Amino acid sequence: MALNHNSKQFFIKMSKLRFIALEQAASRKIPVVEVPAKKVSDYYGSNVFGEDAMRTYLSADMFKKFQAYVEKGEDLDETLADAVAAGMKTWALERGVTHYTHWFQPLTGATAEKHDAFFEPTSGGRVLEKFKGGALIRQEPDASSFPSGGIRNTFEARGYTAWDPTSPAFIIESGTNKTLCIPTVFVSYTSEALDQKTPLLKALHAVDKAATAVCEYFDKDVVKVHATLGVEQEYFLIDRALFYARPDLVMAGRTLFGHAPAKGQQLEDHYFGSIPSRVRAFMQDIEIEAYKLGIPLRTRHNEVAPSQFECAPTFEDINLANDHNQLLMDIMDKIAEKHELKVLFHEKPFAGINGSGKHNNWSLATNTGVNLLQPSSKAKENLQFLTFFVNIIKAVHEHADLMRASIASSGNDFRLGANEAPPAIMSVFIGKQLTEVLDELEHNGNIKIDKGDNMYMKLGIDKIPPILLDNTDRNRTSPFAFTGNKFEFRAVGSSANCATALTVLNAVVADQLVKFKTAVDALIDKGTKKEVAIVNVLREYIKESKAIRFEGNGYSDEWVKEAKKRGLSNVKTTPQALNAYLSKKSEKVLIDQGIFNKVELHARVDIMLHSYTLKTQIESRALGNFAMNQIIPSALEYQSKLIENAKGLKDLGLKEEAGHMVDIIKEISAHVHTIKTNVEAMIEARKTANALNSAEDTAVAYCDKVKPYFDTIRYHADKLELMVDDDLWPFPKYRELLFVK
Numbered sequence: 001m002a003l004n005h006n007s008k009q010f011f012i013k014m015s016k017l018r019f020i021a022l023e024q025a026a027s028r029k030i031p032v033v034e035v036p037a038k039k040v041s042d043y044y045g046s047n048v049f050g051e052d053a054m055r056t057y058l059s060a061d062m063f064k065k066f067q068a069y070v071e072k073g074e075d076l077d078e079t080l081a082d083a084v085a086a087g088m089k090t091w092a093l094e095r096g097v098t099h100y101t102h103w104f105q106p107l108t109g110a111t112a113e114k115h116d117a118f119f120e121p122t123s124g125g126r127v128l129e130k131f132k133g134g135a136l137i138r139q140e141p142d143a144s145s146f147p148s149g150g151i152r153n154t155f156e157a158r159g160y161t162a163w164d165p166t167s168p169a170f171i172i173e174s175g176t177n178k179t180l181c182i183p184t185v186f187v188s189y190t191s192e193a194l195d196q197k198t199p200l201l202k203a204l205h206a207v208d209k210a211a212t213a214v215c216e217y218f219d220k221d222v223v224k225v226h227a228t229l230g231v232e233q234e235y236f237l238i239d240r241a242l243f244y245a246r247p248d249l250v251m252a253g254r255t256l257f258g259h260a261p262a263k264g265q266q267l268e269d270h271y272f273g274s275i276p277s278r279v280r281a282f283m284q285d286i287e288i289e290a291y292k293l294g295i296p297l298r299t300r301h302n303e304v305a306p307s308q309f310e311c312a313p314t315f316e317d318i319n320l321a322n323d324h325n326q327l328l329m330d331i332m333d334k335i336a337e338k339h340e341l342k343v344l345f346h347e348k349p350f351a352g353i354n355g356s357g358k359h360n361n362w363s364l365a366t367n368t369g370v371n372l373l374q375p376s377s378k379a380k381e382n383l384q385f386l387t388f389f390v391n392i393i394k395a396v397h398e399h400a401d402l403m404r405a406s407i408a409s410s411g412n413d414f415r416l417g418a419n420e421a422p423p424a425i426m427s428v429f430i431g432k433q434l435t436e437v438l439d440e441l442e443h444n445g446n447i448k449i450d451k452g453d454n455m456y457m458k459l460g461i462d463k464i465p466p467i468l469l470d471n472t473d474r475n476r477t478s479p480f481a482f483t484g485n486k487f488e489f490r491a492v493g494s495s496a497n498c499a500t501a502l503t504v505l506n507a508v509v510a511d512q513l514v515k516f517k518t519a520v521d522a523l524i525d526k527g528t529k530k531e532v533a534i535v536n537v538l539r540e541y542i543k544e545s546k547a548i549r550f551e552g553n554g555y556s557d558e559w560v561k562e563a564k565k566r567g568l569s570n571v572k573t574t575p576q577a578l579n580a581y582l583s584k585k586s587e588k589v590l591i592d593q594g595i596f597n598k599v600e601l602h603a604r605v606d607i608m609l610h611s612y613t614l615k616t617q618i619e620s621r622a623l624g625n626f627a628m629n630q631i632i633p634s635a636l637e638y639q640s641k642l643i644e645n646a647k648g649l650k651d652l653g654l655k656e657e658a659g660h661m662v663d664i665i666k667e668i669s670a671h672v673h674t675i676k677t678n679v680e681a682m683i684e685a686r687k688t689a690n691a692l693n694s695a696e697d698t699a700v701a702y703c704d705k706v707k708p709y710f711d712t713i714r715y716h717a718d719k720l721e722l723m724v725d726d727d728l729w730p731f732p733k734y735r736e737l738l739f740v741k
Contacts, residue, residue: 014630014730017245021732025239025740028340030277033284036292045294047095047171049088049180057087070165081133088169089118089131092180097171100131102139102161103181105196105497107147107607111326112186114141115179136182137163147610149603151192158189164197167323170293174334183323192600196499197319199595203503204318206510206593211364211372211388214513217520217530218384224367227506229321230486232312233328234303234356234494236344237279239740242732243342251622252615253346253495254411256710257631259718260352261735264306271304276741279309282339286311289331295324305353306738315361318506322498325358345495347421348414350734351714355415356494360501363486364388374485383534387516390438390538390545392487393428395512396480397545399504399589400426401569401580403480404491406504408577408608410615412493416572417555422479422491424577425563425570427550429478435551441535442542477554503595511589516541574612575699581605609695616702620686623713624679630730631717632672638724639668668723671716678716682709 036043045052054063062083069076092100101113116139118129139161146159161184169182186195193199204227211225243249248256275283283300290297290313299312313324329345336343348355364372372388396403403426407416417423430438479491492501516537523533547566552559563570571577580586582605590596596604646661689701721729 021241021245024241030281044291047292048294049169057091085131085133085136097178097180100180102184104184104186147607149606151603196497199503200499202595203506207506210510210513222366226365227318228315228363229318230315230361231325232359234310236308240340240342252619254349256623257717258734259721265353270302270306273302285335347411347493358492358494360489361486390541391512394541394545395508397548399508402586405577405580406501407491408574410612423554424572428548429481438542507595573703575703606695609699613699634728635720674716678709678713
């Protein structure tokens with residue numbers, strides 16, 4: 001018996017729908033997962049028009065020209081574009097592809113695509129498969145309904161997608177349908193960026209240029225620096241029938257009601273536990289599709305909360321890694337349907353247990369194969385490591401508020417600072433050993449550590465202390481932690497496009513490296529030895545950025561007080577956090593480096609504010625509707641039964657027992673009254689917020705005046721859940737959502 005939102009069963013009484021959903025969830029059969037080949041290497045990248053495919057479908061000369069175009073930024077002439085398009089078309093058609101699309105990432109929070117058939121009509125009522133270089137390079141989708149933040153009027157529909165050759169084209173399969181997807185940027189008619197990819201590419205160019213210039217102090221062979229990324233994607237999985245029986249999940253992506261079950265995550269028995277068979281099949285199916293698309297998924301495991309899981313790939317260049325993460329989220333949604341599951345990417349779908357993040361493991365690597373954040377046995381490379389390490393900390397300190405703004409969203413506001421998510425206070429964790437190294441460098445410029453057993457490496461320069469090999473533990477309460485050879489930006493939300501946070505991170509690091517090189521060159525020009533000049537500037541940076549370093553418990557009240565003493569911001573809400581984008585300091589970093597122009601930056605903030613308002617508005621409406629139309633009626637139905645019971649007890653002369661029933665009846669009435677009163681007040685607050693003129697004022701009003709009603713209404717609804725007859729309760733409960741697999 002199928003259960004979905006189009007089914008006639010959707011009109012069944014909600015409490016009955018709940019039990020139908022539970023019956024279906026408990027009786028699911030695990031689909032058979034078909035493996036394409038015995039070895040992953042036999043089919044890995046089979047749906048990607050990558051290097052191997054290009055070598056096959058392009059001439060040697062054209063392949064060499066294309067590589068030069070990508071690596072050196074040489075011009076793309078019409079002949080090369082036509083050759084690549086022809087090779088791509090032939091490759092795709094041989095695999096049964098019928099349509100192609102420019103795949104892009106607008107500011108909606110999702111990916112977008114418009115499919116075009118390969119064929120064009122010819123004379124005599126016939127068709128011919130065609131795909132020219134012009135269609136590969138640029139398309140003109142109708143852009144009128146995409147967010148623009150006022151850059152364009154709605155009636156000005158033109159927007160352009162332009163091919164990003166650094167991210168290979170790929171084939172998406174949906175049953176027997178196959179579509180060629182070409183990663184692109186998306187810009188307005190007047191060339192303003194309307195997507196996530198365009199500013200990210202600009203930020204990556206900026207950090208490449210700045211980091212390469214600094215690397216010249218250490219290795220003249222370095223001509224390019226790549227920013228790399230490994231994304232740990234957390235998510236929840238619940239049965240599809242249970243999902244559709246929870247209208248709050250359907251509408252808002254999170255549960256607006258729900259009392260904590262007797263067992264949640266307190267036993268911590270789910271973390272790294274045996275993966276349930278049904279979930280394992282889902283994961284295997286995801287991995288097969290990911291491998292076909294060249295997504296290097298390596299890790300899968302249970303996370304801390306019940307029904308929470310994680311997958312993670314190996315490191316790739318950021319642009320490709322980000323495309324892969326967006327693609328992976330689409331794949332997970334589609335595969336979940338096949339397995340009668342629903343993936344929840346919301347940062348906090350369930351109250352009282354862990355939320356989900358998207359941990360961004362970020363580093364910098366040279367074209368010579370050196371990870372700039374990896375200590376080495378060579379003195380020069382360790383001075384290089386310290387140079388980048390200290391500059392990154394300095395960048396985060398200088399732009400902590402902008403870093404906080406880059407991870408702001410309505411969903412992340414519920415997650416930050418709760419159940420293993422880092423707090424809203426930006427800080428950097430580097431571990432005990434590196435703290436000692438920086439402290440000694442700051443105070444003395446020299447330190448000797450006698451550890452023996454090759455546990456450390458001396459740098460060979462008196463002003464530089466030794467650096468230990470295994471130099472950090474993990475601090476899960478830190479939003480930005482050093483983890484041995486990379487920084488982990490843990491504060492990014494699970495539903496986010498990584499590009500938003502990584503655009504900011506790479507931009508602020510690029511800006512800081514430019515300042516560092518200017519300061520060092522000034523000292524060298526005055527006759528200071530290069531190594532000494534570098535160390536002297538680093539010592540000043542260590543002193544100036546010391547406040548951002550924190551090794552303790554980010555959840556503690558003591559840290560909140562200490563952070564305030566240090567002058568660190570504790571910005572808890574998105575509307576407040578987004579202001580940082582428009583500060584003079586932030587504008588200077590983002591605009592001066594060409595990441596955004598002023599119009600783009602202000603438009604982007606307006607879009608994010610508007611998104612926050614709409615999501616909070618949807619939650620408010622859903623909360624009020626479900627409370628008034630489903631929870632209160634269920635409570636009143638149960639109360640009516642109690643009233644009849646109390647009357648019967650009185651008729652039997654059992655006054656004391658009847659009195660107990662009356663107490664419960666009164667308690668239900670009190671909860672119902674409080675819910676009704678607060679829903680009405682919330683509606684009035686919403687009307688007031690909607691009447692405001694600016695995007696910022698409206699978002700702030702929704703945050704400060706509308707959202708506070710959520711907890712009060714939920715508290716009393718959850719109390720009713722504990723009181724009302726289980727048979728009458730309209731929604732699947734937490735114990736069912738989280739533990740029925």
